[in-house]
Amino acid sequence: DQQVKQNSPSLSVQEGRISILNCDYTNSMFDYFLWYKKYPAEGPTFLISISSIKDKNEDGRFTVFLNKSAKHLSLHIVPSQPGDSAVYFCAASAEGGGSNYNLTFGIGTLLTVNP
Amino acid sequence: DTEVTQTPKHLVMGMTNKKSLKCEQHMGHRAMYWYKQKAKKPPELMFVYSYEKLSINESVPSRFSPECPNSSLLNLHLHALQPEDSALYLCASSQFPPGGSNYGYTFGSGTRLTVV
Numbered sequence: 001d002q003q004v005k006q007n008s009p010s011l012s013v014q015e016g017r018i019s020i021l022n023c024d025y026t027n028s029m030f031d032y033f034l035w036y037k038k039y040p041a042e043g044p045t046f047l048i049s050i051s052s053i054k055d056k057n058e059d060g061r062f063t064v065f066l067n068k069s070a071k072h073l074s075l076h077i078v079p080s081q082p083g084d085s086a087v088y089f090c091a092a093s094a095e096g097g098g099s100n101y102n103l104t105f106g107i108g109t110l111l112t113v114n115p
Numbered sequence: 116d117t118e119v120t121q122t123p124k125h126l127v128m129g130m131t132n133k134k135s136l137k138c139e140q141h142m143g144h145r146a147m148y149w150y151k152q153k154a155k156k157p158p159e160l161m162f163v164y165s166y167e168k169l170s171i172n173e174s175v176p177s178r179f180s181p182e183c184p185n186s187s188l189l190n191l192h193l194h195a196l197q198p199e200d201s202a203l204y205l206c207a208s209s210q211f212p213p214g215g216s217n218y219g220y221t222f223g224s225g226t227r228l229t230v231v
Contacts, residue, residue, distance in 0.1 A: 043119070043207075043222030043224045
């Protein structure tokens, strides 16, 4: 049973427009959420994160929104650029402390930004 | 140095072979991880080391044997693998305990393993 779900396997957007990638989770113990970006033949790269005590975190063109009641988060990229074309993974952690620090990943969404 | 280096990048091995995957980081991270990723699937956690001690083993078969010789190195020893073990093996490291703006893993580029 997937605890982190990315229901859109792919998304295509025009350059300069907004890209919105969605992620849902089922485990109410998750309290930290991250987005990773992955190019082919490379490992995932950390992009942006958000703690459950916040509902928004912004870093340049990237903003992550968290709706705890809906167990939903989204990543907004504005404006989208062709170099943003990659697979985006949503990940979550039940920080809790101690040694239980591991991330549960979604299946990923392939974003294609067309020039 | 802000990288996690994995070697080899590609590995083809027979079912009777013994091989090792290597991972190295010099960021002072005290937690290191092995993840396995199959095509069109999310990365799945295999092992976690914190302070060079194995803290999580996600019910991984014994044909996979991790080793953390020191705080910078993480190995994954492979023996008698099956074709279904073919996958991308990702190493990652992080601060431990996690926190602050550096919460998150730094991943290596992975080793693409094919078992024939």
